Amino acid sequence: MSTMVDLRAVTKRFGSFTAVNDVSLEIAEGEFLTLLGPSGCGKTTLLRLIAGFDTPTEGSVWIGGEDVTHLPPYRRPVNQVFQSYALFPHLTVAENVGFGLRMQHIDKTEAAARVTEALALVSLTGLDARKPHQLSGGQRQRVALARALVCRPKVLLLDEPLSALDAKLRRSMQLELKRLQRQLGITFVFVTHDQEEALTMSDRIAIVNGGRIEQLGTAHEIYHRPATRFAADFVGQANLLEAQLLLQDSECVRVAVTGGLELTLPLAAWPAGATVALIAMRPEKVHVSKSRSSTAFAPGAANIFQARIEEEIFQGATDHLILVTAAGTRLGVVVANESALGDIFHAGDLVYCGLHTDDLVVVKAE
Amino acid sequence: MPAPLTAAPRRRFPSGIRLVDYTLTGWTALVMGFLYLPIIVLVAYSFNRSRLNIVLESFTFAWYQRVWENGPLLRAAQNSLLIATVSTVLSVLLGTGGAWLLHRYRYRGARSLQTLVAVPMVMPEILMGISLLILFATAGMGLGFTAVIIGHVTFSFPFVLVAVQARLKGLDPAMEEAALDLGATPLQAFMLVIVPCLRPAIVAGALMAFTLSWDELIVTFFTTNAASATLPIRVFGMAKVGLNPMLNALSAIFIVATAAFVLFSNYLKKLSR
Ligand SMILES: Nc1ncnc2c1ncn2[C@@H]1O[C@H](COP(=O)(O)OP(=O)(O)O)[C@@H](O)[C@H]1O
Numbered sequence: 074m075s076t077m078v079d080l081r082a083v084t085k086r087f088g089s090f091t092a093v094n095d096v097s098l099e100i101a102e103g104e105f106l107t108l109l110g111p112s113g114c115g116k117t118t119l120l121r122l123i124a125g126f127d128t129p130t131e132g133s134v135w136i137g138g139e140d141v142t143h144l145p146p147y148r149r150p151v152n153q154v155f156q157s158y159a160l161f162p163h164l165t166v167a168e169n170v171g172f173g174l175r176m177q178h179i180d181k182t183e184a185a186a187r188v189t190e191a192l193a194l195v196s197l198t199g200l201d202a203r204k205p206h207q208l209s210g211g212q213r214q215r216v217a218l219a220r221a222l223v224c225r226p227k228v229l230l231l232d233e234p235l236s237a238l239d240a241k242l243r244r245s246m247q248l249e250l251k252r253l254q255r256q257l258g259i260t261f262v263f264v265t266h267d268q269e270e271a272l273t274m275s276d277r278i279a280i281v282n283g284g285r286i287e288q289l290g291t292a293h294e295i296y297h298r299p300a301t302r303f304a305a306d307f308v309g310q311a312n313l314l315e316a317q318l319l320l321q322d323s324e325c326v327r328v329a330v331t332g333g334l335e336l337t338l339p340l341a342a343w344p345a346g347a348t349v350a351l352i353a354m355r356p357e358k359v360h361v362s363k364s365r366s367s368t369a370f371a372p373g374a375a376n377i378f379q380a381r382i383e384e385e386i387f388q389g390a391t392d393h394l395i396l397v398t399a400a401g402t403r404l405g406v407v408v409a410n411e412s413a414l415g416d417i418f419h420a421g422d423l424v425y426c427g428l429h430t431d432d433l434v435v436v437k438a439e
Numbered sequence: 440m441p442a443p444l445t446a447a448p449r450r451r452f453p454s455g456i457r458l459v460d461y462t463l464t465g466w467t468a469l470v471m472g473f474l475y476l477p478i479i480v481l482v483a484y485s486f487n488r489s490r491l492n493i494v495l496e497s498f499t500f501a502w503y504q505r506v507w508e509n510g511p512l513l514r515a516a517q518n519s520l521l522i523a524t525v526s527t528v529l530s531v532l533l534g535t536g537g538a539w540l541l542h543r544y545r546y547r548g549a550r551s552l553q554t555l556v557a558v559p560m561v562m563p564e565i566l567m568g569i570s571l572l573i574l575f576a577t578a579g580m581g582l583g584f585t586a587v588i589i590g591h592v593t594f595s596f597p598f599v600l601v602a603v604q605a606r607l608k609g610l611d612p613a614m615e616e617a618a619l620d621l622g623a624t625p626l627q628a629f630m631l632v633i634v635p636c637l638r639p640a641i642v643a644g645a646l647m648a649f650t651l652s653w654d655e656l657i658v659t660f661f662t663t664n665a666a667s668a669t670l671p672i673r674v675f676g677m678a679k680v681g682l683n684p685m686l687n688a689l690s691a692i693f694i695v696a697t698a699a700f701v702l703f704s705n706y707l708k709k710l711s712r
């Protein structure tokens with residue numbers, strides 16, 4: 074698959090402030106790529122550099138194999154769905170959607186047909202004559218989407234398009250956007266600060282922090298193998314443990330983490346030559362059982378330790394447990410509230426924990 | 440796009456007390472009387488046969504007839520209309536364009552320009568009249584229509600500019616970007632998207648500019664010649680010679696025209712909302 078958007082060592086400064094710091098990113102044709110990061114990290118600025126509203130201070134922007142660094146937005150094969158939707162208040166829905174075609178001098182009858190088609194695509198048939206202020210938030214969002222899609226862009230940019238919708242509508246729009254993207258095969262660059270949204274929708278996620286891309290990968294890679302402390306913390310939850318090297322053989326390392334708990338990791342996971350490192354542990358990857366002989370303790374679970382439940386927080390489908398190991402390390406774990414066959418946990422219970430060596434990830438501490 | 444807010448219902452204190460009732464009613468009547476009594480008197484005397492504005496005699500349309508037959512006065516009215524229209528159009532172009540440039544682009548001198556533009560709004564008209572006169576004389580430009588129109592534009596375009604600027608402050612910056620994103624050039628984005636969004640402010644500014652020009656006396660006085668004399672200039676000339684019932688009739692016409700204009704402008708404002 075060929076590269077559609079290519080950011081090459083792009084830096085954007087506003088005065089002395091660096092909003093985007095030496096970012097290189099290749100987005101494949103037909104890919105759904107999400108820029109995920111906290112507010113103010115530079116996501117919108119990255120999008121604006123692709124759209125052409127800003128030009129990079131350094132580096133270049135390529136779209137479809139062409140250097141567009143200095144092309145104005147109206148010459149780029151890119152369309153955007155704005156966070157505020159930015160529908161033109163004086164135009165009807167049909168005129169809003171047809172605006173881009175009008176600018177391209179597309180023949181009137183063809184334009185009308187394409188507008189109808191685009192409105193049907195986003196399930197807005199019959200609302201052609203309405204003005205934006207006569208629409209609900211969700212409908213406006215769809216008009217903004219149709220207005221961008223009708224131009225058949227090579228890349229669609231979406232800047233937190235769902236953030237103004239209520240939770241339920243948001244979920245259904247997430248699925249619909251994903252469906253549209255698959256159906257049309259257009260490259261989507263989607264901006265959000267919502268990690269769940271990013272995990273649900275994306276082919277790949279770029280974790281943005283402080284103007285840099287901290288990690289780029291599929292949802293699975295980002296979640297299961299976070300590369301940095303920030304990525305581990307921002308996507309999902311993680312126990313972050315400072316680890317000190319104790320022993321090392323040809324396959325494994327033995328480390329002691331904050332509080333004293335000793336764990337075993339594959340040698341390959343440990344940074345060569347390091348004596349200390351930061352380990353991320355997802356709370357649901359710790360198997361918890363009341364008896365040591367439970368089937369949960371598969372042979373791979375090289376890390377087996379005892380702990381006492383300090384606190385139990387019932388959350389419906391899951392239980393959050395705060396554990397304190399015999400050595401004194403505190404861990405947050407999540408267990409499924411299974412059928413009556415499973416264990417039932419209470420604060421004060423003594424439990425056995427098992428952890429596969431591969432579920433311990435060493436992350437960069439910076 | 441912000442949804443139009445429904446105005447909170449205005450709270451009124453139930454008066455209950457008679458004295459308060461009477462006082463408020465009396466006060467309202469006083470204000471109305473103060474505002475409208477002179478006008479009522481004037482209109483009444485415009486139908487009065489007597490040459491003197493003291494005794495009411497019998498009813499007549501004669502003074503209106505005299506106004507209608509007064510060539511210079513009619514020409515002055517035509518001049519006023521022409522000057523007001525042209526200076527309004529120019530003010531709208533200058534004010535709207537200027538506001539957009541000041542809003543959209545950062546360039547050297549923009550801030551001082553912003554301050555300077557507001558000066559004609561507060562500068563005494565007499566100063567402005569004199570300075571324009573000196574300017575035109577120095578430039579070797581004759582007085583007349585062009586000079587008057589330049590003078591009027593000078594003091595009325597800042598009003599358009601300020602009105603448009605206020606509206607621009609509340610405009611979503613993504614509006615222009617959306618247009619550019621959809622393939623509009625910056626000029627197309629301005630004409631097809633920004634201007635329609637600014638329409639209420641442009642209409643308000645235009646009405647202001649028209650009204651200012653229509654009844655302007657002092658700047659016109661310094662920049663006009665005989666051929667371009669406006670209605671206020673003529674009326675002022677006539678009033679200097681002595682009050683004349685024809686002026687009453689003329690003023691009555693003015694009042695009706697103004698009232699019609701106010702109603703029309705309210706209608707325009709409602710349309711553009
Ligand atoms: N035009 C600008 N001038 C100065 N600073 C800006 C400008 N645009 C963005 N920034 C700054 O750059 C940083 C990143 O902004 P932005 O890309 O909007 O973040 P995000 O979309 O991730 O919330 C912010 O700290 C913001 O204040």
Ligand SMILES: [Mg+2]
Nearest residue numbers: 113116117118
């Ligand atoms: Mg943003």
